[in-house]
Every structure is written in structure tokens, then in C-alpha cells.
Amino acid sequence: MPGPFATHEVFNQPPPLEDVNLFTSDKALLEAVEREGGGEAAARLKAFGSVAGSAEALERGRLANEHPPRLSTHDAHGRRRDTVTYHPAYHELMRASCGEGLHSSVWADLADSGKASRPGAHVRRAGAFYMAAQMEAGHCCPITMTNAAVPVLLLEPGVAKEWVPRVLPFAYDPSFAPAAEKTAVTLGMGMTEKQGGTDVRAATTKAEPVGARGSGAEYIVTGHKWFMSAPMSDAFLVLAQAEGGLTCFLMPRFLPDGSVNALHFQRLKDKLGNRSNASSEVEFAGAHAWAIGEEGRGVPTIIEMVTHTRLDCAVASAGLMRSALANAIHYAEHRTVFQKKLVDQPLMSQVLADMALEVEAATALSFRLARSFDRTSDASAGAWRRVMTPVSKYWVCKIAPALVAEAMECLGGSGYVEEAPLARIYREVPVNSIWEGSGSVMALDVLRVLQREPEAARSVMEELGAAAKGDARLRHAHERIEGLLHEPALLDQRGRLLVEALALLAAGAILKAHAPAAVADAFVASRFGGGGKQTYGQGLERADTRAILSRASPNRA
Numbered sequence: 001m002p003g004p005f006a007t008h009e010v011f012n013q014p015p016p017l018e019d020v021n022l023f024t025s026d027k028a029l030l031e032a033v034e035r036e037g038g039g040e041a042a043a044r045l046k047a048f049g050s051v052a053g054s055a056e057a058l059e060r061g062r063l064a065n066e067h068p069p070r071l072s073t074h075d076a077h078g079r080r081r082d083t084v085t086y087h088p089a090y091h092e093l094m095r096a097s098c099g100e101g102l103h104s105s106v107w108a109d110l111a112d113s114g115k116a117s118r119p120g121a122h123v124r125r126a127g128a129f130y131m132a133a134q135m136e137a138g139h140c141c142p143i144t145m146t147n148a149a150v151p152v153l154l155l156e157p158g159v160a161k162e163w164v165p166r167v168l169p170f171a172y173d174p175s176f177a178p179a180a181e182k183t184a185v186t187l188g189m190g191m192t193e194k195q196g197g198t199d200v201r202a203a204t205t206k207a208e209p210v211g212a213r214g215s216g217a218e219y220i221v222t223g224h225k226w227f228m229s230a231p232m233s234d235a236f237l238v239l240a241q242a243e244g245g246l247t248c249f250l251m252p253r254f255l256p257d258g259s260v261n262a263l264h265f266q267r268l269k270d271k272l273g274n275r276s277n278a279s280s281e282v283e284f285a286g287a288h289a290w291a292i293g294e295e296g297r298g299v300p301t302i303i304e305m306v307t308h309t310r311l312d313c314a315v316a317s318a319g320l321m322r323s324a325l326a327n328a329i330h331y332a333e334h335r336t337v338f339q340k341k342l343v344d345q346p347l348m349s350q351v352l353a354d355m356a357l358e359v360e361a362a363t364a365l366s367f368r369l370a371r372s373f374d375r376t377s378d379a380s381a382g383a384w385r386r387v388m389t390p391v392s393k394y395w396v397c398k399i400a401p402a403l404v405a406e407a408m409e410c411l412g413g414s415g416y417v418e419e420a421p422l423a424r425i426y427r428e429v430p431v432n433s434i435w436e437g438s439g440s441v442m443a444l445d446v447l448r449v450l451q452r453e454p455e456a457a458r459s460v461m462e463e464l465g466a467a468a469k470g471d472a473r474l475r476h477a478h479e480r481i482e483g484l485l486h487e488p489a490l491l492d493q494r495g496r497l498l499v500e501a502l503a504l505l506a507a508g509a510i511l512k513a514h515a516p517a518a519v520a521d522a523f524v525a526s527r528f529g530g531g532g533k534q535t536y537g538q539g540l541e542r543a544d545t546r547a548i549l550s551r552a553s554p555n556r557a
């Protein structure tokens with residue numbers, strides 16, 4: 001125990017927010033998992049919530065970010081090494097999340113029944129992933145990519161047969177060795193090049209067949225990637241130009257003869273946040289890779305991976321928002337200012353409750369989206385997934401940075417220092433909006449659905465219309481969106497307006513149907529009541545902030 005100070009006592013400071021069960025202390029999460037079909041995993045999620053919220057795990061998160069990964073390009077004698085060394089805490093975080101199956105659990109049925117996914121699997125995984133992001137967000141990158149790569153691997157039977165069984169074990173093996181010798185593997189992806197990230201068709205990396213061409217064939221890949229995260233992954237899904245156009249490849253770190261493949265890492269990015277995760281610049285100096293899908297089908301082939309990572313961006317951002325909110329409420333519950341607890345100061349309770357509503361909405365939207373990934377055979381779920389993946393990714397990831405900044409302010413000066421988790425969360429959150437399709441790209445994706453799959457958009461609008469029926473303000477919001485859709489000439493300019501309106505309406509409808517009245521009424525009144533608020537703590541004069549906050553408190557009895 002640290003001793004007392006000689007000059008003063010420490011009081012009116014909160015105890016650390018640690019050893020809190022991230023599942024049982026989070027009512028919105030508990031309810032979302034149950035509502036969307038993951039309830040039978042409650043005991044397992046409770047156990048993981050205890051691990052992810054433990055003081056030990058949070059300390060590992062701090063260490064993994066304070067000691068970022070280091071690249072070693074060559075050995076002392078000039079031979080290439082191309083290895084990245086991580087702090088042991090990073091490996092422990094990976095071990096915890098992979099041990100929980102976050103990199104593969106939704107595909108577990110492939111091993112026994114050959115079916116792609118079991119009911120509720122995405123919701124259950126989302127529940128644990130939401131907590132893993134709170135434990136430490138950077139290590140979630142390889143976890144997400146590994147999970148999301150599986151549906152792409154499945155497209156080429158030869159590749160699937162070899163690689164899917166390696167992905168499935170609930171284990172983590174960080175050794176730098178051929179995949180066949182390892183107990184578990186992780187996968188990454190390389191799409192972004194210097195001259196084009198969003199516009200991946202601008203890729204200049206070339207692929208030449210070794211012999212035969214086409215899906216499953218071996219190619220030699222020459223070129224670069226400007227961002228390729230988790231470089232110690234065992235293989236990467238990579239886009240390169242073959243004769244027939246942009247093509248998707250699986251590029252392993254080791255070749256079948258046990259030699260190291262020609263992936264030459266140039267440097268690691270020095271990033272704003274996400275520091276525990278390595279993001280490399282890499283050259284492929286004649287690296288071997290195997291085609292997945294036919295030549296020219298690169299984008300349609302890899303798109304399923306991208307769609308899965310977008311779900312994770314929304315879920316992780318909602319988790320990080322929850323973490324920031326929990327820290328803000330915890331502080332306000334313990335800090336006295338002008339003879340009153342901060343949480344009871346009217347302006348502070350308005351700010352905190354307003355943030356809690358945003359977290360409720362982000363959580364509700366993310367888990368509703370996860371359910372649509374579980375029900376791929378159901379047409380309306382398919383439509384929801386198609387339309388609401390970019391909508392949810394856009395909105396949840398965009399509101400997160402502002403919410404975390406406000407949460408930081410709730411802790412005053414202590415919020416701004418590195419010992420508190422808020423500073424790290426603040427640096428972390430913007431990345432979810434940038435990667436896997438940034439804001440405007442999400443809006444463009446929604447516009448693409450309207451053009452090419454109008455029946456999907458109609459299905460979502462009908463569902464939202466039915467949900468909005470009982471509330472005049474939601475009904476009005478629905479009519480407004482219908483109005484936007486009926487002015488297609490202006491939609492290109494109004495893409496973001498449309499996406500935001502859809503997200504808000506969907507969140508409002510879910511909360512109205514399922515959240516306690518205090519939450520639902522305050523959300524609808526403050527988001528659809530016509531006020532022009534731009535910052536937190538407005539529009540809740542009539543709300544039951546005490547009820548909203550007692551539900552959101554991490555110290556809830």
C-alpha cells in the first residue's frame with residue numbers, strides 16, 4: 001500500500017474504476033444481447049466481463065499502449081528479418097480474446113456441421129467484442145480481421161480446406177513459424193496503397209501466375225501496401241492487379257516449403273492512437289499468393305470481409321463510448337463540488353444523461369445490426385444488414401469522438417492525463433470512422449443500395465415505418481426520410497443527411513420499443529423534438545435524468 005503524504009490527505013477523489021464486471025454492470029448491454037438473440041450466452045459473457053474489466057486486464061491495456069510494437073527489418077548481419085516484437089501484455093490481451101473465440105466463434109459450426117454460422121452467434125460475439133474493446137482496443141484489429149476473413153476463405157475450397165481449420169481453435173499462438181506448425185493463426189488484410197485507399201481499383205500491385213491462372217492458382221505478387229495492420233498475422237487477404245483485373249489473394253507469411261515469403265516491412269506507422277496495434281508499410285518483393293475468386297473479381301470477393309469489419313467498428317465504438325461514459329459517471333458519483341456530488345449538479349446530470357442516451361442508442365443499433373448477420377436466410381434481415389451496416393458504422397463511429405471528449409471533460413483535469421483511461425480512448429476512437437470505409441464512403445454505399453437494391457431500402461423503410469407508427473415524432477422523422485428518397489436528384493449531396501436520419505430513426509424506434517420509458521422518452525424528445533442542439537446537456541429539462549443515470553452507472557447495485 002502506498003503511504004500517506006506528509007503534507008495532505010487525499011480525499012474527494014474517486015476509487016479506481018476497475019474489477020468491475022463489464023457485462024453485469026451494463027444494463028443496456030445485457031438487454032441488447034438478450035433482445036437480439038444472444039441471451040443463452042449470458043453466463044459466458046458474464047465470465048468474460050469479469051476478465052475484461054479486471055484491474056489486471058486494464059493494466060495490460062495500459063502497458064501494451066505505453067510499449068508499442070517494434071519492427072526489426074534486418075539482423076545484425078544484414079539479412080532480412082521482417083518481424084515485429086510486441087510487449088508481453090499485448091500477447092496476454094490476444095490470448096484472452098482469442099481464448100474467448102472472438103476471432104472465430106461465429107464460424108465454429110463449420111467444424112462439425114459445415115454450416116456457416118449458428119443462431120445468435122454474431123450477437124454473442126458482439127457482446128464479448130464490445131467488452132474486449134473496453135479492455136484494450138488495439139488488439140481487436142487482428143481479432144476482427146481474422147473473424148472477417150473466414151467468409152472470404154470459404155469462397156475457394158482449396159484455401160478453405162487448408163486455412164479455416166487453423167483459424168477455428170479458441171487459442172493464440174504468436175510464434176513466427178509456418179502456419180501448419182502452429183496451434184492457432186491470425187489473418188490480416190492489405191488493400192490500401194499510397195495512390196488509393198478508398199479507390200482500391202487504383203492499385204498498382206501486380207500479380208503474375210506461376211502456371212495456371214484463376215481461383216486457387218498460385219501467383220507472384222509485386223508491389224506495396226501503404227497500410228497493412230497486424231503484420232505478424234500468418235496470412236493476409238491482399239488485392240493485386242492480375243491480367244483480368246483486380247483480384248483477391250491469400251498471401252501467407254511462410255511458403256509451403258517452410259521458407260519465409262517475400263513480405264518486406266518498411267516501417268510501422270506512428271499513429272495518433274491504436275498504438276498497441278502495429279500498422280505496417282510493406283513491399284511485396286515477388287511474394288507468393290493464391291487467388292481467391294476469379295481474376296477481376298477482387299472487390300466483390302473481399303467485400304464480405306469488409307462488411308464484417310464494419311460491424312465490428314460499430315460494436316467497438318459503442319463499447320469505447322460505454323467505457324468513457326462509465327468513467328465519467330463514476331467520477332461524478334464520487335466527486336463533491338460545492339457541497340454536492342457532481343452527479344447531482346443539475347447541469348452535470350443533464351450532460352451525463354444525454355451521453356447515456358447516446359450510448360444506449362449506439363448499443364441498440366450495433367446489436368440490432370449483429371442480429372441481422374445471424375439471420376442471413378431471412379430477406380428482411382438481409383435488407384437490414386445491407387442498408388444498416390454502413391448506416392450504423394457511419395453514425396456510431398462518428399458520434400464516438402465527441403462523446404469521449406465530453407466524457408473526458410466530466411473528469412476535469414484528471415480526464416486529460418495519461419493515467420486515466422480517457423486520454424487513450426480519446427486517441428483511439430477516430431480510427432473506427434476512418435478505416436473500413438470512412439464517413440462519406442459509408443454514405444456513398446447507402447446511396448449505392450438505393451440505386452442497385454431498392455427493394456432492400458424499401459424493406460428497411462417499411463420496418464422503420466411500422467416501428468414509428470405509435471409516436472408522432474418518429475412518424476414525422478420517417479416521413480422526412482421518405483421525402484429525401486423521393487428527391488433522387490439531390491441525394492448525392494444529401495447522403496450524410498440521409499444516413500444520419502436513418503441511424504437516428506432506427507435507434508429511436510428500437511429504444512421506443514424496448515428501453516425503459518425514461519430512456520426512450522428522453523431520447524425521442526431530445527433527438528426528434530426540433531431543438532438545434534450541437535453539444536451535450538441540452539433538451540432534457542423534463543427528462544428523468546436520475547433514472548437514466550442510475551441505469552447507466554457502472555456502480556449499479
Ligand SMILES: Cc1cc2nc3c(=O)[nH]c(=O)nc-3n(C[C@H](O)[C@H](O)[C@H](O)COP(=O)(O)OP(=O)(O)OC[C@H]3O[C@@H](n4cnc5c(N)ncnc54)[C@H](O)[C@@H]3O)c2cc1C
Binds near residue numbers: 189198230
Ligand atoms: C490505423 C490504421 C490502420 C489501417 N490498417 C489497414 C489495413 O490493415 N489494411 C488496409 O488495407 N488498410 C488499412 N488502413 C487504411 C484505411 O483503410 C484507409 O486509410 C481508408 O480506407 C481511407 O483510404 P485513404 O487513406 O487512401 O484515403 P482516401 O481514399 O484518399 O480518402 C480520403 C477521404 O476522402 C473521402 N472520400 C473518398 N472518396 C470519396 C468520394 N467519392 N466522395 C466524397 N468523399 C470521398 C474518404 O471518406 C476520406 O475521408 C488503415 C488505416 C489506419 C488509419
